[in-house]
Amino acid sequence: MKRGILYGVGVGPGDPELLTLKAVRILREANVVAMPDKGSGEQTARKIVQAYIEGKELLSCPTPMVRDKEVLAQSYEANADTLCALLDQGKNVAFITLGDPSVYSTYLYIHERVAERGYEARLIPGVPSFCAVAARLGISLCQGEERLLIVPASHSVEDCVDFPANQIYMKAGRRLGGLLETLEQHGRLEGAMAVSNCGMEEEQVWPRAADMDPESRYFSVLFAPGKDRD
Structure with a gap:
């Protein structure tokens, strides 16, 4: 057979x-x-x-x-x-x-x-969550000479947060509060945006990631633009 x-x-x-x-x-x-x-x-x-x-x-x-x-x-x-x-x-x-x-x-x-x-x-292949999030926010993830770094936020991000690139943080889950604190400490929270449950009934859009509820669900994707982006 x-x-x-x-x-x-x-x-x-x-x-x-x-x-x-x-x-x-x-x-x-x-x-x-x-x-x-x-x-x-x-x-x-x-x-x-x-x-x-x-x-x-x-x-x-x-x-x-x-x-x-x-x-x-x-x-x-x-x-x-x-x-x-x-x-x-x-x-x-x-x-x-x-x-x-x-x-x-x-x-x-x-x-x-x-x-x-x-x-x-x-x-x-399927549509990645961070591409759907960018579309929902109406932004580009990277353009021109910009680089894009994708980070699993369920693990330590300390070695990534200062990397010179636009950054995507996925799978934060229960570590979301700590992620937001780390980004703020490193000056990366200003201008950051996020979407939780993108495309689902429970979808929440955060034009300012600083306003996020740390209890947001597992399906949260955060975009932190590079420091040189206007």
Whole structure:
């Protein structure tokens, strides 16, 4: 039996209208739609694609929100086992992931394991959250000779904050308050802007990031312009 193909499908930041035509086609043609399960009960990615997966076989893949590398590795291996079993049955699987699968995506760790086992695995790009945020704010992320630095704010940002570039901070979560304090201490909060839950019902736009509620949800993206930008 011919093996199936695994597709890592980027579904964008939240607005279903930002799904690409290719993503929609893959979702419609797939035999199984897989999705991450962080254990919180949230299924944001599923909500985005709901109109295209009615009647599909669905698979929840546990992806715990921990930093223990051994626990994570075991989870990725177990998910790869499950996906490969489906591929061995000749089923094509679309694994949905927020934003773009190449940008801070948990899915990539599973994708790599499946590909290393000799299975065909393809990435379907999606609209990254920071591009959607820039569009919502009506700004450019970089132009001319400007550089752009993308930072996972769930980790330390001290070695990034003074880098001479326009800066994107993603995944701040519970560290948002500390991030805002650090940016202010380094003179980077002035002119910074942000959007929480971009494209979702709970969307909040912050023309001044300094006004953000530190309790804003996990899906917050902050843009801090370079010090030389007018």
